[in-house]
Amino acid sequence: xxxxxxxxxxxxxxxxxxxxxxxxxxxxxxxxxxxxxxxxxxxxxxxxxxxxxxxxxxxxxxxxxxxxxxxxxxxxxxxxxxxxxxxxxxxxxxxxxxxxxxxxxxxxxxxxxxxxxxxxxxxxxxxxxxxxxxxxxxxxxxx
Amino acid sequence: xxxxxxxxxxxxxxxxxxxxxxxxxxxxxxxxxxxxxxxxxxxxxxxxxxxxxxxxxxxxxxxxxxxxxxxxxxxxxxxxxxxxxxxxxxxxxxxxxxxxxxxxxxxxxxxxxxxxxxxxxxxxxxxxxxxxxxxxxxxxxxxxxxxxxxxxxxxxxxxxxxxxxxxxxxxxxxxxxxxxxxxxxxxxxxxxxxxxxxxxxxxxxxxxxxxxxxxxxxxxxxxxxxxxxxxxxxxxxxxxxxxxxxxxxxxxxxxxxxxxxxxxxxxxxxxxxxxxxxxxxxxxxxxxxxxxxxxxxxxxxxxxxxxxxxxxxxxxxxxxxxxxxxxxxxxxxxxxxxxxxxxxxxxxxxxxxxxxxxxxxx
Amino acid sequence: xxxxxxxxxxxxxxxxxxxxxxxxxxxxxxxxxxxxxxxxxxxxxxxxxxxxxxxxxxxxxxxxxxxxxxxxxxxxxxxxxxxxxxxxxxxxxxxxxxxxxxxxxxxxxxxxxxxxxxxxxxxxxxxxxxxxxxxxxxxxxxxxxxxxxxxxxxxxxxxxxxxxxxxxxxxxxxxxxxxxxxxxxxxxxxxxxxxxxxxxxxxxxxxxxxxxxxxxxxxxxxxxxxxxxxxxxxxxxxxxxxxxxxxxxxxxxxxxxxxxxxxxxxxxxxxxxxxxxxxxxxxxxxxxxxxxxxxxxxxxxxxxxxxxxxxxxxxxxxxxxxxxxxxxxxxxxxxxxxxxxxxxxxxxxxxxxxxxxxxxxxxxxxxxxxxxxxxxxxxxxxxxxxxx
Numbered sequence: 001x002x003x004x005x006x007x008x009x010x011x012x013x014x015x016x017x018x019x020x021x022x023x024x025x026x027x028x029x030x031x032x033x034x035x036x037x038x039x040x041x042x043x044x045x046x047x048x049x050x051x052x053x054x055x056x057x058x059x060x061x062x063x064x065x066x067x068x069x070x071x072x073x074x075x076x077x078x079x080x081x082x083x084x085x086x087x088x089x090x091x092x093x094x095x096x097x098x099x100x101x102x103x104x105x106x107x108x109x110x111x112x113x114x115x116x117x118x119x120x121x122x123x124x125x126x127x128x129x130x131x132x133x134x135x136x137x138x139x140x141x142x143x
Numbered sequence: 144x145x146x147x148x149x150x151x152x153x154x155x156x157x158x159x160x161x162x163x164x165x166x167x168x169x170x171x172x173x174x175x176x177x178x179x180x181x182x183x184x185x186x187x188x189x190x191x192x193x194x195x196x197x198x199x200x201x202x203x204x205x206x207x208x209x210x211x212x213x214x215x216x217x218x219x220x221x222x223x224x225x226x227x228x229x230x231x232x233x234x235x236x237x238x239x240x241x242x243x244x245x246x247x248x249x250x251x252x253x254x255x256x257x258x259x260x261x262x263x264x265x266x267x268x269x270x271x272x273x274x275x276x277x278x279x280x281x282x283x284x285x286x287x288x289x290x291x292x293x294x295x296x297x298x299x300x301x302x303x304x305x306x307x308x309x310x311x312x313x314x315x316x317x318x319x320x321x322x323x324x325x326x327x328x329x330x331x332x333x334x335x336x337x338x339x340x341x342x343x344x345x346x347x348x349x350x351x352x353x354x355x356x357x358x359x360x361x362x363x364x365x366x367x368x369x370x371x372x373x374x375x376x377x378x379x380x381x382x383x384x385x386x387x388x389x390x391x392x393x394x395x396x397x398x399x400x401x402x403x404x405x406x407x408x409x410x411x412x413x414x415x416x417x418x419x420x421x422x423x424x425x426x427x428x429x430x431x432x433x434x435x436x437x438x439x440x441x442x443x444x445x446x447x448x449x450x451x452x453x454x455x456x457x458x459x460x461x462x463x464x465x466x467x468x469x470x471x472x473x474x475x476x477x478x479x480x481x482x483x484x485x486x487x488x489x490x491x492x493x494x495x496x497x498x499x500x501x502x503x504x505x
Numbered sequence: 506x507x508x509x510x511x512x513x514x515x516x517x518x519x520x521x522x523x524x525x526x527x528x529x530x531x532x533x534x535x536x537x538x539x540x541x542x543x544x545x546x547x548x549x550x551x552x553x554x555x556x557x558x559x560x561x562x563x564x565x566x567x568x569x570x571x572x573x574x575x576x577x578x579x580x581x582x583x584x585x586x587x588x589x590x591x592x593x594x595x596x597x598x599x600x601x602x603x604x605x606x607x608x609x610x611x612x613x614x615x616x617x618x619x620x621x622x623x624x625x626x627x628x629x630x631x632x633x634x635x636x637x638x639x640x641x642x643x644x645x646x647x648x649x650x651x652x653x654x655x656x657x658x659x660x661x662x663x664x665x666x667x668x669x670x671x672x673x674x675x676x677x678x679x680x681x682x683x684x685x686x687x688x689x690x691x692x693x694x695x696x697x698x699x700x701x702x703x704x705x706x707x708x709x710x711x712x713x714x715x716x717x718x719x720x721x722x723x724x725x726x727x728x729x730x731x732x733x734x735x736x737x738x739x740x741x742x743x744x745x746x747x748x749x750x751x752x753x754x755x756x757x758x759x760x761x762x763x764x765x766x767x768x769x770x771x772x773x774x775x776x777x778x779x780x781x782x783x784x785x786x787x788x789x790x791x792x793x794x795x796x797x798x799x800x801x802x803x804x805x806x807x808x809x810x811x812x813x814x815x816x817x818x819x820x821x822x823x824x825x826x827x828x829x830x831x832x833x834x835x836x837x838x839x840x841x842x843x844x845x846x847x848x849x850x851x852x853x854x855x856x857x858x859x860x861x862x863x864x865x866x867x868x869x870x871x872x873x874x875x876x877x878x879x880x881x882x883x884x885x886x887x888x889x890x891x892x893x
Binding site: 225226231232379383384387388390391394395397398401402405406 | 806809873879883887
Binding site: 005019 | 683713714715716717809812813816817819820823824827871872874875876878879880881882883889
């Protein structure tokens with residue numbers, strides 16, 4: 001009886017130890033695996049190839065928690081601006097017919113430098129920097 | 144089974160031949176821990192040690208993702224808690240375990256004090272322990288700022304301001320701590336370096352000494368036990384019995400830490416804005432609260448001396464006196480009660496508790 | 506200026522006009538007393554300096570004031586040396602205003618230039634201390650228009666300021682100090698101040714509220730309003746006391762403005778009911794998702810993608826509310842449906858996060874189980890060792 005109890009204790013000890021090791025190592029190993037978004041504070045975002053971005057068009061990027069509008073002007077320049085309208089936080093869009101940035105909610109208009117030029121928006125849109133590295137578009141915060 | 148044992152034996156003798164570990168094993172085998180009604184206090188230091196190990200492990204993990212800069216410190220902590228798998232757990236465990244460690248360090252210290260374990264021959268063990276406690280508080284102070292949230296930012300501002308009130312050396316020390324005249328990103332870099340490089344290095348060295356002293360001298364026995372003949376004492380071997388009991392308690396503490404971390408996840412708060420007005424309820428970590436509250440209560444000027452300076456001077460002197468307790472220990476006839484040292488200790492605890500509560504009520 | 510004897514003497518005698526400011530814009534431009542009042546500023550003899558021979562005109566009567574200022578302000582030749590782009594039509598505009606016309610008819614109580622701009626303490630309109638700085642305009646107009654006795658003989662109300670101060674515009678301007686918000690003059694004009702007429706109400710509001718105006722004009726309601734000569738926006742939103750809109754304004758409850766004209770059984774009543782239900786469906790979904798999102802934030806889970814979805818849902822809601830002015834449920838429906846889809850997606854994502862949080866606790870249960878097992882095993886082990 002004593003032997004079997006002892007065996008049982010040892011079994012419990014071994015099992016517990018294994019379980020403990022598992023439950024300690026599993027979170028640690030998962031923690032070490034890099035997450036899908038590899039950076040905490042988004043400083044810059046890749047936005048595809050410059051050669052594939054047609055002129056007089058735009059795209060909305062997810063810049064961390066913030067939407068950013070990337071515009072290629074008719075002359076081929078890239079501009080990046082915060083995409084939230086300064087009036088009521090709607091997402092602005094680039095109007096290829098007006099060549100301006102437009103908010104559909106209340107008809108606010110901004111020029112391509114983000115300045116509010118008509119409608120209710122009280123402030124300009126924040127600017128972001130655009131760099132082209134080996135044809136890759138990089139949108140980044142202006143320090 | 145037999146082969147495995149053989150293998151172990153061979154490895155052991157290989158090692159022993161080179162490092163002479165037999166005497167160490169022999170020493171351990173003859174080390175006994177007395178069992179009596181105060182035995183429970185023997186475990187407190189061990190628990191603090193365990194929590195320190197938890198801090199090292201989780202700390203190393205956090206460093207992998209943490210970014211010590213004004214722009215991204217807060218974001219990186221949020222990133223750890225939201226995007227990294229089990230990041231929330233690691234961060235929460237690090238915070239909880241830090242607080243529990245300070246708590247157990249205090250318990251360990253006071254239990255040593257009340258059982259008068261600091262007396263000869265353990266003077267250096269006490270003093271090294273005091274330094275470890277001071278370092279633990281330093282860990283807490285520097286680590287508090289790292290998530291760069293509003294409360295921590297202002298608490299650090301106030302904390303370093305207090306240092307600045309010291310005469311002559313105050314201002315230079317404050318600037319040295321802050322890495323400039325104000326709390327900025329430079330302060331964050333400094334605190335980070337102190338928290339993850341400087342303090343761990345010093346702490347590890349002193350901890351090694353502290354443990355070495357304990358091992359060499361064995362456990363302190365209370366006065367009444369010392370007078371008993373050896374046959375009447377109940378002793379258990381340090382290895383493996385005491386160590387296994389230690390492990391048992393450590394595992395229970397680990398369970399508590401995990402429970403707290405999961406059910407009361409540490410808050411992140413709001414990102415610090417150096418230009419925002421100080422929010423309400425700026426509070427240091429709880430273990431600084433009694434000092435903070437005392438400084439608040441001292442009037443602006445006491446006899447040509449600035450109140451704050453007086454407060455700091457007071458705490459510095461008390462700290463020094465506390466560190467050197469073994470040297471001025473008031474020995475009196477044992478039958479005389481209450482014993483003066485017990486009175487001092489109780490007064491200290493009561494003071495800390497009352498002022499901490501007061502600090503949170505105010 | 507240093508040799509200006511008018512000023513020297515008047516300062517010495519402490520005989521200065523009311524509200525005199527040293528940094529008055531005219532003084533700063535080098536125009537002293539004689540610049541407007543005439544006379545000879547070089548003479549220290551009052552009789553010579555203020556003699557008609559020296560061109561002294563003294564204090565103009567109320568009726569003369571517009572022309573008195575207009576001497577310079579209507580002459581671009583003079584004005585452009587100070588401000589190349591300045592307008593010079595203020596006096597002409599003024600005479601088209603109700604104030605100007607009444608002044609010409611001999612009414613001595615109406616406002617002329619000095620009433621609003623002051624006489625001797627004039628500051629640029631951009632100067633925050635000026636009486637005509639956007640934030641100060643309502644107060645300036647109210648000095649007369651808020652005085653019930655003063656206004657009695659004109660038979661117009663005197664509560665415009667109080668109404669305005671409570672309005673969404675007044676709150677924005679007076680409380681939030683948003684100078685982009687309209688003051689009195691932004692709707693009524695300033696020098697040419699008149700009450701907006703029936704035809705112009707929509708245009709006045711539509712100057713800023715472009716979409717709302719366009720939808721309204723193109724709607725059946727817009728046509729009917731024009732035929733009935735109703736005052737566009739004002740009929741539902743009021744004038745000075747334009748309150749922040751809310752969804753209760755449409756529908757069939759007592760708070761609705763639709764039921765003022767549309768009775769049960771009338772097609773308009775049905776439209777109001779339908780649009781109201783469409784909006785309610787979206788706001789309900791949205792509010793539900795928002796509540797879940799804050800729960801996600803509170804428990805420290807990831808809400809980034811939920812935030813994006815809710816942003817889109819919110820945008821649909823704002824657009825749907827603007828589309829109310831088409832008074833066409835078929836135009837509102839696609840927007841509200843779009844919003845409901847986004848809000849529901851956000852809700853699903855939030856619920857998934859909350860579920861994930863609970864799974865974590867279950868995970869803890871597993872870990873705790875193993876640790877507890879180890880604790881128990883150790884306990885027995887120690888006991889076995891010590892009882893042996």
